[in-house]
Amino acid sequence: MNFSVKALSKGGGRAGVLQVGGCSLETPALLLSTRKGLPAFISPDLLSTLPTPDSRLLQFSPLHFLEGISLKAVSEMGGLHQMLGLKEHVFVANPADPILSVPDYQSSNKIGASFETPSGRFLIKPGQYMEMISSMRPDIWVTLADEVPAWVSDKRNRVSIQRTMRWLDDCLALAKANDTGGAVFGSIIGGSKINDRKYCAQEVSRRNVEGFNIVGFGLGESMDERPTLLRAVTESLPEDKPRQISGLGLPEEVLQGVAAGVDLFNSTYIYHLTIGGFALTFPSEEIERHVSVDQLNDTIRDDGTKINLKATIYRKDTSRILEGCKCYTCQNHTKAYINHLFNVHEMLAQILLEIHNTYHYLGFFRKIRDTIREGTFEEFRQKFVESRREHAAPAAADNTDTDSAADNADTAALCA
Amino acid sequence: MALRFEILGKFNRARAARLTLPHFVCQTPLFMPVGTQGTIKGLTTSQLEDIGCQIILGNTYHLALRPTSVLIDELGGLHKFMNWPRGLLTDSGGFQMVSLLHLADITEQGVTFQSPVDGKPMLLTPEESIQIQNRIGADIIMALDDVVRTTITGPRIEEAMYRTLRWIDRCIAAHERPHDQNLFGIVQGGLDPVLRDICVKGLVDRKLPGYAIGGLAGGEDKDSFWRVVAQCTAALPEDKPRYVMGVGYPLDIVVCSALGADMYDCVYPTRTARFGTALVPEGVLKLKHQAMSDDTQPIDPTCECMVCKNYSRAYIHCLVTKDAMGSQLLSYHNLFYMLKLSRDLHSSIVNGQFPEFVCNFLQKMFPKGDVPQWVCNAMEVAGIDITSCCSPFPLSLIDSQAATVKFSRKNSIKMVHTKD
């Protein structure tokens, strides 16, 4: 793996290039969240309709495979790339996943981290975790962390740092002893304590890691205190290594993370949108060029970033989710059809929506990279946040079902 | 009439044809996946095109409830609504009502039922069924028939058959789009050859664009099943497509094609996929089975589909029944299997290798030569010599074993020969 920063924006955001697994990827980038290595609803043939190489980064949790398949079988097949028939893709292993493998700090103890999964609760020790990594052979893997929410006591917060550091050393030692491949991203925690965050970031930087995994955000800290906390972390980290974050998913949160110098984000937000019937519709650069002002105003209904396709107003709407969008869904289907699919609980609804939302969010990241390179990121960020606020106000006043449901999806994404 | 049916090749009773519909030029024999509510569960229309799907079946009853035929019509018809450029067929809605709604009752007027929306009594007449199907706009629409279970006996069968004949005239009279939609009549008459004969003759007199053999695949024994198919296909006109409704299993499709049928539909491939079962040449493979968890082979090593080219049984095993992707991938494979079977039937007939194809098919499914007696009987009538794939031992003896679950070799493929 190789990483280099190519451009810096005045606010602290950076555009870089990450070379990994034969791919050259521009950052800031979106890691597509997966269930067992594939996006929740996008099969591999449809995955290829998404822009490449932007859609090549896939995040999975090794814990997804605790049941149903033996590590021996995964290993025999040659690891995840072979098992999933996605040899060109880049796999990033992260034990925590807010949907299928949720960290459970109350059950974690000094010997391992605990996770809540659909097959029950599991306590994962560094040794076990490293066995999974060795069999699955991801391109990048993050170290085990004792993730705690913002509201735990100072004492518990410090315990979590001790554990996380010890597990980091254990993981590194095991990786070295067993010659486990893949780039290591050290996990950084510290809750909402600035000094703890700094300390942890500095300690992890001293280890032999190729990048960083910032953990514990989106867990109760306020939107306002977050920038300071994020900066406390990123300013303690070397410039030349990539930084990944878990827990920040909403567009505003991504912009916040980018501004603080984070390079990699995950797409859990898209999953929540898709399940809730929401389609992202905020204008991206590509679309602005092709669409008249009228059409734009039209799409900026609701809260300005998304619409709920379950709403009855789309029953007869034969327009595309977003005029000008080049995704498979918008090229082939109407709002009316997707509305029908949701009404009758057909799986194709989620398939089509996940494709559009992923396509659209990848476009949002492309736009972020462009503005950093052009030196306009700060303006873009401010404009985006302001227009979102403007639309949020009348939307709240309307208080339609769609809007409150839209807010729920964001809340769900925030809480997850 | 809005179709052309040209026979390209024959082997005794079996035929391979080009069926030209308003939206697509199809090759028969063909299997039609069931897309009940304007979608085939878990597949996009472009995936369906990729795997060679020619006609999708839509259920009138479901579509009339949601999004309603009026809305479909307003938005330009079902083809446009679901963005499916190829063939579509809709059923009459009657069968779904009788089978899904407890309080459905059939009178001379039509099918009366309780509305699932507000519980009020409703009536679906032959005229209304056709009107709804005219609005949906499929290439092939089905006449409303009086459906009775094949396992029922007595005067009800006769009543239903005669009523079906009376209703066909009401359907023909109500049909407003005969130049872009083809109305198929449905042969009823239970398992009674005399009644079936009267019904076939009555329908053939009406000179319809195509004919369906209805009232089968409802739990009758296999010998009765194929005899009805054989009788109807023999009596139906040579130059019109013949559709066996609700069939079925790969073996049934091979047998019916040998007997001269052309079209089939069944929810089985996609439904069974959702329960974790894959169709393979040997029978079926239960991906939920524990033995699959470390099986690194593809579902079917001979299958060319996207799923078999990429995934192991072990990976599918850890998806099935837990993740949506499990049923997406298995449905894809199962439909690919059925559509490939259709293509193979077509090309083997055209190439004059139909008996070889049938023997090959039976050999894989019954490697011990324990081909069920009903298949042997049907093949004799079809004029296909299958002695090369039948064991020389008394079949009745082996037949009882064939019905039980077998485990083959180390990979423990669980084969359950469909015997119902």
Ligand SMILES: [Zn+2]
């Ligand atoms: Zn789109």
Ligand SMILES: [Zn+2]
């Ligand atoms: Zn296959």
